[in-house]
Amino acid sequence: MDFIKKRTLQSCIVILLIVTQSCNKLPEFDPLNFVRTNYEVDKRFDDSQTLNDQSPLPDIQVMSETYRVVGASDLHIIGNSEQVERFFSYTEEEDPSLVLIVGDISNGLSHQMTSANNQFKAWNQLPSYFVAGNHDLFFSWSQYVQLFGSSTYTFTVHTPTATDLYIGLESGSGTLGKKQTAWLVEQLQKRYEYRHCIVFTHQLFCTTV
Numbered sequence: 001m002d003f004i005k006k007r008t009l010q011s012c013i014v015i016l017l018i019v020t021q022s023c024n025k026l027p028e029f030d031p032l033n034f035v036r037t038n039y040e041v042d043k044r045f046d047d048s049q050t051l052n053d054q055s056p057l058p059d060i061q062v063m064s065e066t067y068r069v070v071g072a073s074d075l076h077i078i079g080n081s082e083q084v085e086r087f088f089s090y091t092e093e094e095d096p097s098l099v100l101i102v103g104d105i106s107n108g109l110s111h112q113m114t115s116a117n118n119q120f121k122a123w124n125q126l127p128s129y130f131v132a133g134n135h136d137l138f139f140s141w142s143q144y145v146q147l148f149g150s151s152t153y154t155f156t157v158h159t160p161t162a163t164d165l166y167i168g169l170e171s172g173s174g175t176l177g178k179k180q181t182a183w184l185v186e187q188l189q190k191r192y193e194y195r196h197c198i199v200f201t202h203q204l205f206c207t208t209v
Helices: 002-021 041-054 082-094 110-123 141-148 177-188
Strands: 069-072 098-102 128-131 153-158 163-168 196-200
Touching: 041 141, 041 177, 069 082, 110 141, 128 163, 163 177
Parallel strands: 069 098, 098 128, 163 196
Antiparallel strands: 153 163
16 A cells, blocks of 8 residues: 555656646746746747847858758757767768757756857857757756857858848747747748748747747
């Protein structure tokens, strides 16, 4: 009987953790990594736009009409590892003009995010652009912004005769939110001014609006 009570209690705890993990009203700081940040998506969008106004991302100039882009998602960096080194080596071999990291750069704990940021800074071979994934929000949106900057932004790549528009979106909590969606519509209205328009985000685009 005691065994049944113990297993029932364990099941209740697991269910409670599943529920709290999806709740946006809980405290931002969570050392056990069980809940999400309480920064809702519209607030995160406002923070990103403030950063964009303060420090706009520089445009990229390439010397030919074609160029390479390396994109990666779900690196889940938890420390120095061979996986990260392989990614850096592969990227250098491909010789791209820029790198897109589209979410879940770590598992969200403070030391993991710091480690990921330090490794990219130490590498620092190519322009790298980040957007937040759901795991990046588990510990602290504030820390993510401090380390990786804005998660909703645009930048352009200029070739000798054309310009490509890149749009980064933050979908870490499974939605773009009203403000970010309205902003995206504004950006897409400009798409015919560019040769290509590339939109990148973490979650499936059709499920986030």
